[in-house]
Amino acid sequence: MTKTLIINGETVSIDVDESMPLLWFLRDRLEFTGTKFGCGSGLCGACTVHLNGQAIRACVTPVGSLADQSITTIEGLSDNGDHPLQKAWLDNRVPQCGYCQAGQIMNAASLLSQNTQPSDQDIEMAMQGNICRCGTYQRIKKAIRDAADELAKEA
Amino acid sequence: MSNLTRRSFLKSATAGTSGLMLGITIPASALAKDKPFKQDEFNPNAFIHLTEDGKTTIYCGRCEMGQGISTALPAAVADEMEADWEQVTVLQAEGNEDKYGPQATGGSASIRLMYIPMREAGAKAKFMLEAAAAKTWDTDIKNCYAKKHFVFLKNSDKKLSFGELASLAATMPAPENPKLKEKSDYAYIGKDLKRHDQDDVVVGKRTYGVDTKLPGLKYAAIVHCPVLDGKLKSVDKSAALAIKGVSDVVEIERLDVPYGSLGGVAVVADNSWTAQQGVKALKVEWDAGKNGIYDTKTYKQQLIANVEKPAQVMDARGDATTGLKNAKNTHSATYTGGHLSHSPMEPNASVVWVQDDSCEVWASTQSPADIQKVLGQFLKRKPKDIKVNVMMAGGAFGRKFKCDYVHEAAAISQQVKAPVQLIWSREEDMRTGYYHSTSAQHLQAGFDDEGNVDSWLQRVAFPSINSLFDKSVKRAPKGATKDVFNHPFGIENMQVESGEALAHTRIGWYRAVYAIFYGFAFSSFADELAHKAGMDPFEFLNKLYDNNTNPKQAEQIERSKAVLALAADKSGYHQRDKLPKGQAIGLAVHYSFNSYVAMAVHVDVDGDNIKVLNVDCAVDCGQILNTDGATAQMEGAVVMGMSLSLYTEIVFRDGQVVNSNFHNYPVLRINEMPNVRVHLIDSDKEPTGLGEPGVSPFPPALTNAIFAATGKRYRDLPIKPISV
Numbered sequence: 008m009t010k011t012l013i014i015n016g017e018t019v020s021i022d023v024d025e026s027m028p029l030l031w032f033l034r035d036r037l038e039f040t041g042t043k044f045g046c047g048s049g050l051c052g053a054c055t056v057h058l059n060g061q062a063i064r065a066c067v068t069p070v071g072s073l074a075d076q077s078i079t080t081i082e083g084l085s086d087n088g089d090h091p092l093q094k095a096w097l098d099n100r101v102p103q104c105g106y107c108q109a110g111q112i113m114n115a116a117s118l119l120s121q122n123t124q125p126s127d128q129d130i131e132m133a134m135q136g137n138i139c140r141c142g143t144y145q146r147i148k149k150a151i152r153d154a155a156d157e158l159a160k161e162a
Numbered sequence: 163m164s165n166l167t168r169r170s171f172l173k174s175a176t177a178g179t180s181g182l183m184l185g186i187t188i189p190a191s192a193l194a195k196d197k198p199f200k201q202d203e204f205n206p207n208a209f210i211h212l213t214e215d216g217k218t219t220i221y222c223g224r225c226e227m228g229q230g231i232s233t234a235l236p237a238a239v240a241d242e243m244e245a246d247w248e249q250v251t252v253l254q255a256e257g258n259e260d261k262y263g264p265q266a267t268g269g270s271a272s273i274r275l276m277y278i279p280m281r282e283a284g285a286k287a288k289f290m291l292e293a294a295a296a297k298t299w300d301t302d303i304k305n306c307y308a309k310k311h312f313v314f315l316k317n318s319d320k321k322l323s324f325g326e327l328a329s330l331a332a333t334m335p336a337p338e339n340p341k342l343k344e345k346s347d348y349a350y351i352g353k354d355l356k357r358h359d360q361d362d363v364v365v366g367k368r369t370y371g372v373d374t375k376l377p378g379l380k381y382a383a384i385v386h387c388p389v390l391d392g393k394l395k396s397v398d399k400s401a402a403l404a405i406k407g408v409s410d411v412v413e414i415e416r417l418d419v420p421y422g423s424l425g426g427v428a429v430v431a432d433n434s435w436t437a438q439q440g441v442k443a444l445k446v447e448w449d450a451g452k453n454g455i456y457d458t459k460t461y462k463q464q465l466i467a468n469v470e471k472p473a474q475v476m477d478a479r480g481d482a483t484t485g486l487k488n489a490k491n492t493h494s495a496t497y498t499g500g501h502l503s504h505s506p507m508e509p510n511a512s513v514v515w516v517q518d519d520s521c522e523v524w525a526s527t528q529s530p531a532d533i534q535k536v537l538g539q540f541l542k543r544k545p546k547d548i549k550v551n552v553m554m555a556g557g558a559f560g561r562k563f564k565c566d567y568v569h570e571a572a573a574i575s576q577q578v579k580a581p582v583q584l585i586w587s588r589e590e591d592m593r594t595g596y597y598h599s600t601s602a603q604h605l606q607a608g609f610d611d612e613g614n615v616d617s618w619l620q621r622v623a624f625p626s627i628n629s630l631f632d633k634s635v636k637r638a639p640k641g642a643t644k645d646v647f648n649h650p651f652g653i654e655n656m657q658v659e660s661g662e663a664l665a666h667t668r669i670g671w672y673r674a675v676y677a678i679f680y681g682f683a684f685s686s687f688a689d690e691l692a693h694k695a696g697m698d699p700f701e702f703l704n705k706l707y708d709n710n711t712n713p714k715q716a717e718q719i720e721r722s723k724a725v726l727a728l729a730a731d732k733s734g735y736h737q738r739d740k741l742p743k744g745q746a747i748g749l750a751v752h753y754s755f756n757s758y759v760a761m762a763v764h765v766d767v768d769g770d771n772i773k774v775l776n777v778d779c780a781v782d783c784g785q786i787l788n789t790d791g792a793t794a795q796m797e798g799a800v801v802m803g804m805s806l807s808l809y810t811e812i813v814f815r816d817g818q819v820v821n822s823n824f825h826n827y828p829v830l831r832i833n834e835m836p837n838v839r840v841h842l843i844d845s846d847k848e849p850t851g852l853g854e855p856g857v858s859p860f861p862p863a864l865t866n867a868i869f870a871a872t873g874k875r876y877r878d879l880p881i882k883p884i885s886v
């Protein structure tokens with residue numbers, strides 16, 4: 008029986024070589040291209056998605072290891088693009104080329120799910136694995152702080 | 163799920179052709195080539211398309227790579243047209259310079275070239291809409307005015323929407339010289355308008371070159387000949403072909419034209435990952451050829467030797483030799499820097515489909531016309547017969563000006579007779595790129611006891627970009643050294659020399675290009691001289707400018723001094739004696755790409771631990787189109803400037819690049835991000851670009867700050883090279 012996994016709430020069968028990294032399963036098999044390829048070696052964070060809510064690097068995660076697990080990609084982070092981070096990203100005009108930003112947002116969402124009030128240092132620690140070559144780091148920091156404040160208000 | 167990408171892809175690929183269409187006129191002087199722009203006011207692929215439901219599409223002919231040009235220019239069109247930005251869709255124009263004017267996007271030139279022509283296109287549309295309303299109401303056009311997607315009749319409550327007027331407007335004559343708006347009336351120009359594409363980015367729907375999907379698409383990966391002008395000796399394809407999903411192995415020959423492939427072997431499969439596995443399974447042997455000797459460590463030593471002895475004089479005024487001999491005080495220093503790889507987050511990627519009677523390209527690119535040219539040469543077809551869909555680039559920084567990766571995809575597609583997506587691995591992107599030149603510069607100056615510098619010798623040596631086009635180029639030519647000679651410091655006796663520097667790899671434009679090392683040398687050396695003269699660097703820089711009595715440079719002097727003063731003021735430079743031990747502020751100012759940028763970098767240094775606390779950037783780029791975009795460009799330039807000051811360097815050994823990925827080509831990460839404050843000068847001067855000018859002041863402002871804090875002078879970049 009083919010293994011399955013859940014992507015953004017939908018069950019999908021793993022009908023490829025099980026050692027294929029999740030990144031390419033998403034991009035080439037499902038044509039789900041929001042998740043980006045940057046380095047292929049876990050060094051840049053462009054491919055960050057959630058495994059049961061926690062950030063992982065899709066480029067180094069074999070899809071076969073994810074049977075029955077739940078994956079969330081940028082396309083599934085919120086129903087209407089209204090996750091507090093997505094809103095804060097827009098309010099702070101974060102993206103330049105935007106290529107790294109899906110990974111940045113997914114990583115930040117994972118951070119906020121574990122630490123609702125991160126300090127500047129917490130943010131720097133958690134986000135260090137995500138490269139932005141356009142240099143949007145200052146706005147990323149501010150957007151994460153804003154989203155955390157927003158979440159605190161909601162709580 | 164998969165429909166998402168297809169839909170947005172189709173949206174950019176097919177645009178309607180009815181309603182109001184407007185072309186633009188670009189002054190012939192603004193064109194790089196002398197071919198005049200075809201003036202055709204109702205060109206079906208022109209810049210503005212207004213349909214009867216009021217939807218307005220504005221095409222951006224310049225390539226978008228994150229610099230925000232596809233917001234800045236269309237917003238200027240919308241402003242003149244009195245369109246409501248909320249009802250405007252921006253689409254990237256396909257490659258067609260006859261229709262869209264020059265599209266090669268580099269040199270921070272988009273705004274300089276296109277600002278007025280694009281505004282005029284908007285103003286013409288507005289006039290025609292007003293004329294249509296006047297005709298409808300049977301009144302004089304003077305009684306009609308456009309505002310926010312409507313035309314109103316003065317002194318009445320009558321109005322007609324742009325959509326209602328579209329068809330009639332299309333029949334109105336376009337004015338020759340439409341009147342442009344006054345600054346006080348701008349709705350979008352000069353404001354912090356939000357970029358048109360950020361909403362798509364945050365939900366993962368913005369599609370890049372790497373995201374193109376087509377029915378029947380095949381996926382390719384490639385390994386290149388690691389040495390310039392090397393050759394394939396042998397390749398054993400069997401293990402690759404044995405992998406399930408691999409369909410072909412294609413040898414690609416070096417195409418010896420400026421942006422052609424280095425040569426390599428590609429593997430084609432039914433997905434990218436399998437193709438990559440195939441490449442890893444290839445057993446390839448290369449014949450390195452004469453560049454197999456290239457070693458950047460010894461090469462840099464050679465460059466230093468070449469600038470520390472007399473070289474070829476490129477430009478001179480006065481008599482620097484005598485001036486230096488007779489000077490009361492002299493000082494000399496040599497500055498060096500390494501090769502850089504652009505390393506945008508999106509590696510080189512494109513889709514190409516070569517068929518017997520057509521060729522279509524979807525590529526992240528900075529220059530669609532070069533793709534047409536190179537593919538035309540390769541396929542022996544007319545450039546016009548190559549259709550180029552310009553995709554959003556996930557960063558480019560000069561790299562995607564060159565289309566070797568598109569040529570390769572075309573070569574593969576031709577062989578396998580299918581649309582092919584080729585994505586370079588990060589390793590190939592880093593190892594077989596077009597690099598920013600490694601460089602050495604030797605400077606000597608003579609000055610009196612009051613700090614007046616009257617003699618300046620600058621010898622430069624670096625493999626030049628011209629070597630791409632002419633392999634016999636042995637040194638930087640005059641076109642590349644004139645910025646040194648024309649630097650606005652007021653020096654009576656000035657001599658610029660160019661030392662020998664044969665290229666052993668492909669050299670390419672990198673964000674800010676030669677201004678990176680020229681800016682480093684000028685601002686570092688001025689700081690050294692200030693300390694030698696016992697003067698405050700700020701006062702000393704002002705004196706250097708004030709000593710320039712050339713009336714042709716008066717404006718440059720005034721604007722350079724203004725940004726310098728602003729950066730110094732905002733940073734607290736003048737109160738720097740109150741800073742705690744280990745902290746200091748360094749200054750630098752550089753004029754490049756027609757814009758002026760000064761930076762004040764505030765550091766805290768403890769041993770080898772260099773922390774950048776604040777960066778104050780003062781900017782004069784003339785009239786600003788989008789304040790948020792300008793600010794973002796400066797923030798990004800600081801990050802890139804800081805990466806190359808501290809870490810990034812491409813190292814060659816035995817002709818090959820040793821770096822391979824971000825672990826041994828480390829770029830700045832968020833934990834080192836300083837607090838960047840951008841101060842824009844409000845100006846009415848001609849608008850100039852800002853993609854590049856922010857990079858060059860950072861490195862010297864940083865090293866000047868480190869010197870002020872510790873007494874240690876860094877003259878070789880990067881200052882914390884990683885050992886690879």
Ligand code: FES
Binds near residue numbers: 044064067
């Ligand atoms: S692509 Fe996965 S970490 Fe870079």
Ligand code: FES
Binds near residue numbers: 103104108138228556
């Ligand atoms: S926005 Fe371009 S890489 Fe981050």
